Amino acid sequence: MSHHCKNLLVRCMDFRLTREMNKWMENKGYAGDCDLVSLAGAGKAIADGTPECETLLNQISLSAKLHNSSCVALIHHSQCGAYAGAYTFANAEEEKAQQIADMKKAAEIIKAKNPTMAVKLIWANLQDDEGREIEFEEIV
Template identity: 45%
Template sequence: MSHCKSLLVHCMDFRFMKGIRGFLDQNNLTGDCDLVSIAGAMKSVSDPDAPISEKEFVLKQIGLSHDLHQIKHLILMHHLDCGAYGGSSAFESIEAEHERHLADLNKGRDILKAKYPELEIKLVLAKLDENADVSFEYLD
């Protein structure tokens, strides 16, 4: 079984596809990174109201990447205006939206750190500008 360096867990949202490809290229991850593309990314892991089967599904995908490909790095990526969260309009302010994603990403990281303490986990928040270009903010 061959190995790869990293796993990126990100939202399936098509608007971010080009940006994520650039992100992978810039970080030297193209061809060396598993991808889990799922609506809301870590939302169902972090949200106590999400069905347990959804949480387990996401954790299983991450576990498979870890066990089969021996990943060393894990990138958990959320994005602003995420449909799984009801979009930006579901929040009172951009700050509140930012805070919710940071909280959910941190919860997800805590759960995964407990299972895989040796993994290096990075948190990233993506956003679209008015030209539909994607930028990335590292949250740690």
């Protein structure tokens, strides 16, 4: 029996993303049509080449192989703990710029390993400390 999906979402594990991201996934048609990988600072791990990088790249390859996915949606978010430990940002714009640079670097690494995969970059901007409201923006 074959079961395919179009997308693979790669996101940070942060629980504050979950409620609003579920709504966003439903609105954007991801719900029921995506694999999901969740790991602390996921895209940063790929960009930095941490030990988790290989695991994430293998999950992406596995999604393509098992479920025929053709698009990775790489999701980063503001106030990410993975960045708080590594950087001191002067403001929200500086944090976003660094994360977007890392997302683009991660996208190149993903495409190098999986040349047939498209990669979308999604910025999730928490509007409060609890994630009650999140603005999702596709970075092009």
